[in-house]
Amino acid sequence: xxxxxxxxxxxxxxxxxxxxxxxxxxxxxxxxxxxxxxxxxxxxxxxxxxxxxxxxxxxxxxxxxxxxxxxxxxxxxxxxxxxxxxxxxxxxxxxxxxxxxxxxxxxxxxxxxxxxxxxxxxxxxxxxxxxxxxxxxxxxxxxxxxxxxxxxxxxxxxxxxxxxxxxxxxxxxxxxxxxxxxxxxxxxxxxxxxxxxxxxxxxxxxxxxxxxxxxxxxxxxxxxxxxxxxxxxxxxxxxxxxxxxxxxxxxxxxxxxxxxxxxxxxxxxxxxxxxxxxxxxxxxxxxxxxxxxxxxxxxxxxxxxxxxxxxxxxxxxxxxxxxxxxxxxxxxx
Numbered sequence: 001x002x003x004x005x006x007x008x009x010x011x012x013x014x015x016x017x018x019x020x021x022x023x024x025x026x027x028x029x030x031x032x033x034x035x036x037x038x039x040x041x042x043x044x045x046x047x048x049x050x051x052x053x054x055x056x057x058x059x060x061x062x063x064x065x066x067x068x069x070x071x072x073x074x075x076x077x078x079x080x081x082x083x084x085x086x087x088x089x090x091x092x093x094x095x096x097x098x099x100x101x102x103x104x105x106x107x108x109x110x111x112x113x114x115x116x117x118x119x120x121x122x123x124x125x126x127x128x129x130x131x132x133x134x135x136x137x138x139x140x141x142x143x144x145x146x147x148x149x150x151x152x153x154x155x156x157x158x159x160x161x162x163x164x165x166x167x168x169x170x171x172x173x174x175x176x177x178x179x180x181x182x183x184x185x186x187x188x189x190x191x192x193x194x195x196x197x198x199x200x201x202x203x204x205x206x207x208x209x210x211x212x213x214x215x216x217x218x219x220x221x222x223x224x225x226x227x228x229x230x231x232x233x234x235x236x237x238x239x240x241x242x243x244x245x246x247x248x249x250x251x252x253x254x255x256x257x258x259x260x261x262x263x264x265x266x267x268x269x270x271x272x273x274x275x276x277x278x279x280x281x282x283x284x285x286x287x288x289x290x291x292x293x294x295x296x297x298x299x300x301x302x303x304x305x306x307x308x309x310x311x312x313x314x315x316x317x318x319x320x321x322x323x324x325x326x327x328x329x330x331x332x333x
Contacts, residue, residue, distance in 0.1 A: 063121045065156055070262045078259055079121075085250040086118050087127065093234040095204075095245050101131040102245070103197040104206045106160075108136065108149055108268030110260035111208035115248055117263060119206070120158060133159050133200055137192050139185075140166035148266045161200065165192050180279055197242055204243035212253040214246075215302055216284040224280060228314070230306055250303070 062069075069075060090096055104119060106112045122128040136149045153160040167188040171181045197205050209231055218230035233249040236242075248256070260267065291298050311319040 063117075063124045065117055065120055066263075068264070075262045078255060078262070082114070082118055082251055082255060082259060083121060086122065086247045089233055089247050089249045093245075093249075095234060095243075095247060096128075096130070099130050099203045099243070101133065101200070101202045102204050102206045103193065103200055103202040104132055104134050105193055105208065106134045106136045106149065106153075107208075107270070108266075109208070109270065110265065110267060111210055111248065111253075111256050113263070113265040113267070114251075114256045114259050115206070115208040116158070117259075117265075119247070120156070130203075131159075133161060133202065135161045135163065135193065135196055135200075137167075137189055137196075138162060138164045139189065140164070140168040142168075145268060148268055152266055161196065163192065163196055167192070182279065182281070194237060194239075194242060202242070204245050206245045206247065208248055209246045210248040210251045210253050210256055211299060211303055212285065212288065214249060214306070215288055215299060216281050218302075218306065219284045219287070220280055223284075252299070 066079070069079075102119075104112075104116050106116060116132075116134055119128060119132055123130070123132060134153055138144060138146060150160070150162055165188075167185065170188060171185050175181050175184055193205050214231045214233075218228075221227050221229045231246065232244075233246045235244040237244060288299060288302075314320070317323075
């Protein structure tokens with residue numbers, strides 16, 4: 001690349017440990033798949049996630065979407081960190097396999113705005129070979145600012161679809177007073193997004209759930225559902241015709257909030273679900289925040305733990321055949 005030196009270092013992550021162990025030089029420019037020298041049995045490729053983002057950037061280095069974004073070193077580091085995390089999630093969970101067109105759910109919140117911006121940036125750099133269609137489902141909430149999202153999406157030049165479905169009235173009618181709306185609201189919204197994805201010929205529905213969403217879901221299932229389950233980064237829907245992808249699985253909510261503030265996204269608050277007090281998810285969020293305050297780095301450790309399960313050390317005979325365990329007796333000879 002002219003005008004600057006391209007970084008050529010690519011990291012390889014050891015699958016046995018979450019440590020950055022082995023380094024090898026890669027050709028300048030876009031990196032290709034590499035095996036870790038001397039550790040072929042233990043390491044797997046991480047080139048998509050960890051190759052330097054700027055190596056693949058065009059001459060001016062920034063998507064036009066970032067023209068009015070802060071030029072500070074801290075914001076650029078934040079942007080690159082989020083891009084690397086998205087690429088790592090895509091690589092770890094094979095999100096690009098067989099994909100040509102994505103429907104990106106856009107709620108008007110900080111997370112989905114950030115997701116769309118990062119995907120557009122990767123697409124612009126030639127690192128995301130899929131077509132993007134942004135979609136907002138207007139659920140008929142009172143005083144919902146209908147003009148904000150269409151105006152914003154037109155201004156950034158992304159293909160989009162705004163769909164109106166009055167799920168708000170259905171939720172208000174079906175859910176008893178005092179109960180939370182989240183479960184029914186989510187099911188109705190997801191069903192409509194699946195329908196729209198099929199109508200648009202998309203291979204996947206892409207959502208803006210992040211690290212904290214995954215951890216909160218895990219602990220909700222742990223405390224209230226009596227099972228070990230989180231929010232998967234990649235999921236095949238029940239009908240088997242659509243993938244659900246969460247490229248922000250490794251991204252921290254605090255980083256997305258800072259990114260949204262720097263980008264000055266036109267945030268639309270959620271008046272239907274987020275304004276309710278006493279939600280189980282809010283309790284999990286507060287618990288995790290308290291743990292992170294007292295013991296920094298615990299959220300990352302928890303997320304790593306979700307990717308390092310040991311069925312033989314749990315209590316589920318469906319995952320591990322305990323009946324097959326036998327002792328080996330030594331012969332007296």
